[in-house]
Amino acid sequence: MINTIYIEQEIVDHPRTLEICARFPDATLISCGHYGEIFNRKAQNFRLQKENPAMILAKKHNHFLHQAPPEYGIGGEYHYYFSHMLNCIYDCRYCFLQGMYRSANYVIFVNYEDFQAAMQEKSKEHGDKTVNFYSGYDCDSLALDPVTRFTAEFLPLFKTLPNSWLELRTKSTQIRGLLKMEPVPNCVVAFSFIPAEPGRDLEQGVPQLERRLEAMLKLCNRGWKLGLRFDPLIYQPGFKKLYQELFETIFSQLPLAAIHSVSLGVFRMPDKFFRNIVRLYPDEKFYAGPFSSQHGMTSYQRDLEQDMMSVCATQILEYIPKSKFFPCDDAYR
Amino acid sequence: MINILIAIHCEAKPLLKHFGLKGSTDHGPFRVYESKELRLIISGIGKVSAAAAASYVFARYDRSPSSAWLNIGTAGHAAYPIGKGILAHKITDAGNGLSWYPPLILKAPGQTETVITVDRPELEYTGTAVYEMEAAGFYATASRFCTSELIHCYKVISDNRSRPASLITKDFAASLIAENIPEIDALIQQLNGLATKLSAIVEEPPPLKKMLANWRFTTYEQYRLRHLVRRWCLLSDGNINSDQSFTHCKTGKEVLSYLQSVVDEISLHSVEPQ
Numbered sequence: 001m002i003n004t005i006y007i008e009q010e011i012v013d014h015p016r017t018l019e020i021c022a023r024f025p026d027a028t029l030i031s032c033g034h035y036g037e038i039f040n041r042k043a044q045n046f047r048l049q050k051e052n053p054a055m056i057l058a059k060k061h062n063h064f065l066h067q068a069p070p071e072y073g074i075g076g077e078y079h080y081y082f083s084h085m086l087n088c089i090y091d092c093r094y095c096f097l098q099g100m101y102r103s104a105n106y107v108i109f110v111n112y113e114d115f116q117a118a119m120q121e122k123s124k125e126h127g128d129k130t131v132n133f134y135s136g137y138d139c140d141s142l143a144l145d146p147v148t149r150f151t152a153e154f155l156p157l158f159k160t161l162p163n164s165w166l167e168l169r170t171k172s173t174q175i176r177g178l179l180k181m182e183p184v185p186n187c188v189v190a191f192s193f194i195p196a197e198p199g200r201d202l203e204q205g206v207p208q209l210e211r212r213l214e215a216m217l218k219l220c221n222r223g224w225k226l227g228l229r230f231d232p233l234i235y236q237p238g239f240k241k242l243y244q245e246l247f248e249t250i251f252s253q254l255p256l257a258a259i260h261s262v263s264l265g266v267f268r269m270p271d272k273f274f275r276n277i278v279r280l281y282p283d284e285k286f287y288a289g290p291f292s293s294q295h296g297m298t299s300y301q302r303d304l305e306q307d308m309m310s311v312c313a314t315q316i317l318e319y320i321p322k323s324k325f326f327p328c329d330d331a332y333r
Numbered sequence: 334m335i336n337i338l339i340a341i342h343c344e345a346k347p348l349l350k351h352f353g354l355k356g357s358t359d360h361g362p363f364r365v366y367e368s369k370e371l372r373l374i375i376s377g378i379g380k381v382s383a384a385a386a387a388s389y390v391f392a393r394y395d396r397s398p399s400s401a402w403l404n405i406g407t408a409g410h411a412a413y414p415i416g417k418g419i420l421a422h423k424i425t426d427a428g429n430g431l432s433w434y435p436p437l438i439l440k441a442p443g444q445t446e447t448v449i450t451v452d453r454p455e456l457e458y459t460g461t462a463v464y465e466m467e468a469a470g471f472y473a474t475a476s477r478f479c480t481s482e483l484i485h486c487y488k489v490i491s492d493n494r495s496r497p498a499s500l501i502t503k504d505f506a507a508s509l510i511a512e513n514i515p516e517i518d519a520l521i522q523q524l525n526g527l528a529t530k531l532s533a534i535v536e537e538p539p540p541l542k543k544m545l546a547n548w549r550f551t552t553y554e555q556y557r558l559r560h561l562v563r564r565w566c567l568l569s570d571g572n573i574n575s576d577q578s579f580t581h582c583k584t585g586k587e588v589l590s591y592l593q594s595v596v597d598e599i600s601l602h603s604v605e606p607q
Contacts, residue, residue: 032432041434285568288596
């Protein structure tokens with residue numbers, strides 16, 4: 001439930017602002033000049049704010065698309081990610097957002113039309129090469145879809161951009177919007193998973209694995225292409241068995257033909273974010289784990305990381321062909 | 334601890350009585366009253382006085398990052414009824430146009446509103462905001478000392494277009510604050526809850542103090558020790574005996590080296606999440 005909505009003066013009359021505010025008739029509306037006055041201020045505690053986050057409606061002025069590292073790709077030549085929203089309604093203890101942002105408030109950039117113009121331009125610029133646009137790096141693509149109407153607004157664009165693909169990355173079961181529309185052939189609805197056991201403690205508010213699988217099956221029956229994202233891989237003693245069970249559960253239920261891509265990557269984040277999170281959650285056992293820092297990134301100790309990638313890659317390739325497999329480390333391709 | 338800042342003594346009187354606050358024997362530039370859980374300072378009127386008083390409390394009494402800060406006072410509004418309590422959701426300094434937005438993660442005991450801090454009493458009551466004279470100085474300063482979720486401003490409407498500020502007497506100001514004690518109480522209780530939560534988060538792991546006393550560590554080593562002891566405690570679920578474990582260590586460096594090996598070993602076998 002959103003109790004407070006901050007609104008940039010510049011977009012106070014934007015139709016999307018009015019539409020979103022209408023969904024929260026009891027919320028206190030507070031005007032602001034620029035969302036950064038609230039979101040970027042020092043002296044904020046992400047952990048405390050997560051208990052009752054506010055919403056900030058803002059306009060993005062530039063940098064609509066960011067180049068994504070090719071090793072995080074799912075095929076294709078060019079990779080861009082974009083964020084119509086900052087922060088996520090879920091509270092995953094391993095998530096880098098809590099170390100990257102000072103505030104847990106949800107920022108929604110309401111000027112979708114400017115994001116779309118940037119995508120059209122980029123798509124045109126690359127001619128007939130395949131361009132992937134990834135949503136869901138800085139937020140969950142679907143979790144707030146009933147409020148943001150993100151899919152209803154963005155997917156029609158991709159019908160006009162045949163060389164471009166849109167990845168919606170999510171842990172949500174908010175698929176009503178997708179089920180109402182015709183499947184878009186160049187869209188992948190990608191669901192992230194970790195095994196249920198660490199998930200119970202590390203993924204607060206995330207729908208249970210079974211419910212996400214049900215959502216995937218509904219989408220698959222409707223003709224949507226599905227993605228599976230085992231990223232981040234989470235270590236705990238017995239991880240091999242836990243992941244084996246997870247893969248078995250998922251791949252035994254989803255038809256191979258519906259699976260567009262499977263990606264794999266171990267837990268990793270910039271050292272600075274990791275330090276910030278440890279300061280926020282000094283009582284969190286997960287962060288006391290076998291991590292080490294290399295080249296400014298914190299991840300599991302190298303041997304362990306390789307073992308996890310190798311074991312999981314082998315297990316996954318028992319279910320899918322290599323052509324659908326996109327590990328974040330080239331060594332496992 | 335909650336630090337309450339009030340501009341004038343007559344506004345503070347009902348709170349001193351209600352919370353049983355006793356005057357501090359410390360004869361400083363500001364009058365300070367205390368109980369076990371609350372501290373109240375009389376700042377004087379204006380944003381500069383408010384900023385100075387907040388700094389004084391921080392420097393002289395309370396450097397804890399988990400203490401809460403609350404500015405209470407009277408204010409004017411064009412139309413709000415006299416005696417209405419308001420929690421600030423936006424504070425603007427009329428002098429320089431800067432604004433602050435106290436995060437509302439607590440449940441406001443009454444209405445919330447934009448508060449504008451002015452240098453001279455606002456008699457025209459233009460716009461829809463609440464006018465007063467301390468909040469911006471208080472908020473800008475207190476937010477250097479602790480996280481902004483723990484800093485709030487609560488104002489009671491003392492004047493409006495029908496009843497101008499010239500009619501406010503000391504007794505009247507005191508009665509307005511007294512009438513709103515239930516809301517102030519509710520606010521303080523919630524702030525206390527947040528402060529307690531934060532204080533538990535920032536608490537040092539228990540063995541650390543003893544280890545710092547037993548061996549010498551450089552500043553960097555202390556940082557490493559804090560990090561390792563925290564991990565050690567979490568991974569061992571608190572079942573540790575720092576007296577026995579390190580008896581063979583003669584120096585701080587040896588402690589760090591041994592602790593690192595212990596933590597590395599157990600981290601691979603016991604990282605199931607809590």
